Amino acid sequence: MSESPSAPxxxxxxxxxxxxxxxxxxxxxFDVARGESFGFLGPxxxxxxxxxxxxxxVSPISDGTLTVMGMDPKTQGAEIRAHLGVVPQxxxxxxxxxxxxxxxxxxxxxxxxxxxxxxxxDELLDFAQLTDRADDQVEPxxxxxxxxxxxxxSLINEPTVLLLDEPTTGLDPxxxxxxxxxxYRLKQQxxxxxxxxxxxxxxxxxxxxxxxxxxxxxxxxxxxxALIERYSTRExxxxxxxxxxxxxxxxxxxxxxxxxxxxxxxVLLYADDGEAAxxxxxxxxxxxxxxxxxxxxxxxxFLRLTxxxxxx
Amino acid sequence: xxxxxxxxxxxxxxxxxxxxxxxxTYRASLFSSFVSPVLFLTAMGVGLGGYVSNGxxxxxxxxxxxLAPGLLAATAMQTASFEATFPIIGGLIxxxxxxxxxATPIAPRDVALGNLAWIAARLFLVTGIFxxxxxxxxxxxxxxxxxxxxxxxxTGMAFAGPLAAFSATQxxxxxxxxxxxxxxxxxFLFSGTFFPISSLPASIQALAWLTPLFHGVALTxxxxxxTATQDPVATVIHVVYLVTLAIVGAYLTTRTIERRLIRG
Numbered sequence: 160m161s162e163s164p165s166a167p168x169x170x171x172x173x174x175x176x177x178x179x180x181x182x183x184x185x186x187x188x189f190d191v192a193r194g195e196s197f198g199f200l201g202p203x204x205x206x207x208x209x210x211x212x213x214x215x216x217v218s219p220i221s222d223g224t225l226t227v228m229g230m231d232p233k234t235q236g237a238e239i240r241a242h243l244g245v246v247p248q249x250x251x252x253x254x255x256x257x258x259x260x261x262x263x264x265x266x267x268x269x270x271x272x273x274x275x276x277x278x279x280x281d282e283l284l285d286f287a288q289l290t291d292r293a294d295d296q297v298e299p300x301x302x303x304x305x306x307x308x309x310x311x312x313s314l315i316n317e318p319t320v321l322l323l324d325e326p327t328t329g330l331d332p333x334x335x336x337x338x339x340x341x342x343y344r345l346k347q348q349x350x351x352x353x354x355x356x357x358x359x360x361x362x363x364x365x366x367x368x369x370x371x372x373x374x375x376x377x378x379x380x381x382x383x384x385a386l387i388e389r390y391s392t393r394e395x396x397x398x399x400x401x402x403x404x405x406x407x408x409x410x411x412x413x414x415x416x417x418x419x420x421x422x423x424x425x426v427l428l429y430a431d432d433g434e435a436a437x438x439x440x441x442x443x444x445x446x447x448x449x450x451x452x453x454x455x456x457x458x459x460x461f462l463r464l465t466x467x468x469x470x471x
Numbered sequence: 472x473x474x475x476x477x478x479x480x481x482x483x484x485x486x487x488x489x490x491x492x493x494x495x496t497y498r499a500s501l502f503s504s505f506v507s508p509v510l511f512l513t514a515m516g517v518g519l520g521g522y523v524s525n526g527x528x529x530x531x532x533x534x535x536x537x538l539a540p541g542l543l544a545a546t547a548m549q550t551a552s553f554e555a556t557f558p559i560i561g562g563l564i565x566x567x568x569x570x571x572x573x574a575t576p577i578a579p580r581d582v583a584l585g586n587l588a589w590i591a592a593r594l595f596l597v598t599g600i601f602x603x604x605x606x607x608x609x610x611x612x613x614x615x616x617x618x619x620x621x622x623x624x625x626t627g628m629a630f631a632g633p634l635a636a637f638s639a640t641q642x643x644x645x646x647x648x649x650x651x652x653x654x655x656x657x658x659f660l661f662s663g664t665f666f667p668i669s670s671l672p673a674s675i676q677a678l679a680w681l682t683p684l685f686h687g688v689a690l691t692x693x694x695x696x697x698t699a700t701q702d703p704v705a706t707v708i709h710v711v712y713l714v715t716l717a718i719v720g721a722y723l724t725t726r727t728i729e730r731r732l733i734r735g
Contacts, residue, residue: 251571268575
């Protein structure tokens with residue numbers, strides 16, 4: 160690798176991916192620094208996976224520039240991939256092989272010796288908390304275990320960058336938290352994480368910095384906290400009204416908050432003091448069925464930027 | 472490392488994966504590779520062949536000796552056809568293991584060539600065992616019978632290449648049944664395996680000439696009977712035809728798998 164230590168590990172300018180007439184990624188710019196945990200947040204179809212596949216050198220770029228670890232994916236794909244760990248959206252495990260066999264054969268794909276592969280497989284089984292299941296077939300494992308195995312597998316070549324495409328989609332909350340804990344450890348060990356997600360809590364937990372993607376473009380960039388400060392208020396008051404009441408509300412909430420957002424199932428009041436907004440609602444004689452005051456999240460940022468929810 | 476050794480080393484990793492998965496079933500597989508020729512040669516070669524006279528059309532040899540090399544070539548075709556269909560879409564669609572490989576330094580070309588190398592190894596095993604059975608049955612006339620092994624491997628690869636290329640364009644196995652029913656089985660029956668194609672109408676004979684199994688059967692039979700030197704032009708035509716198909720097929724497999732793994 161030839162890049163200087165301060166140069167970005169991943170560098171994209173005007174990065175574009177087209178399929179025939181459809182534009183999946185439309186001239187996006189971003190840089191990922193070494194040791195950083197960087198996220199692409201956006202709904203399904205925003206272009207996150209296409210971007211990841213270009214970084215992973217399994218999809219040629221249509222336009223713009225992209226360098227990964229100072230190298231060009233077009234001509235040095237194999238060299239780049241040698242230093243990447245990839246966790247695809249859908250598991251690509253051989254479910255008829257054992258847990259350990261899946262790890263060791265993957266290590267062999269990187270040209271590691273059998274002895275080296277054996278040693279690393281043992282360490283990774285421990286890391287993924289799968290040592291007890293090492294010699295079991297993969298088929299009967301739970302979704303969370305398969306996901307942990309996929310992550311363990313992606314680490315067999317001791318990658319510089321770990322690419323995680325929707326790492327916890329489809330997992331139950333407990334499995335997600337266990338996975339986040341493992342990823343957090345990797346981050347602390349200095350592994351550069353690049354992940355896509357449509358879960359705002361995941362992005363908040365794991366990302367130092369992220370870009371919000373919508374309709375093939377990047378619509379905002381920053382740390383989760385900076386994005387919330389910039390695009391939302393400190394607090395949000397969520398009101399739920401009986402069916403039909405919301406339509407009859409017109410104008411009655413004006414002036415209570417910085418911004419009022421009407422969703423099909425609830426009304427959001429954006430105000431720095433959520434309690435005060437809730438009191439004001441009450442003083443105007445409105446009787447919502449439930450009132451919830453909470454801190455702003457990336458979900459609110461996304462709503463503000465696109466007018467839509469992340470998960471539709 | 473030269474480009475060639477690097478290529479061999481990376482496709483070797485794909486080969487190693489196929490070997491690892493084969494280890495799960497190798498006992499049953501080797502057993503049937505041995506039992507199947509024994510049963511076929513006993514029933515059809517010895518049993519049915521007892522009612523067949525050693526006519527000039529058979530080259531003046533007992534039916535068993537006529538049949539054995541034909542069956543060998545046809546078996547290579549069947550083994551290759553199976554290996555070049557289901558495992559290919561399996562790796563592309565069912566368990567997506569080929570996609571996992573493509574995320575590592577292994578290139579799509581290595582995936583294609585590694586799989587074809589594995590099929591060649593499987594063919595070597597199957598046809599080697601078959602040839603051993605032929606020798607035990609005494610169903611040959613020349614020591615060149617051992618060359619039936621590479622000839623049958625080549626026959627198999629003439630099918631494996633084009634079929635693997637086709638498989639890599641498919642999104643489900645639905646068309647495989649049609650291929651087996653309308654291509655592989657008719658070829659098995661009418662390519663000179665069980666009777667000389669000279670007994671077929673002239674128009675069908677011409678058609679048979681165009682099919683790879685006809686050339687595979689003719690080549691292995693020449694080698695088992697030791698008649699290659701009598702008609703070297705035919706031998707060369709058979710080999711060139713089969714090699715061409717195998718190479719064109721391997722090239723197309725590389726292209727179709729590349730397109731599949733490096734899709735957008």
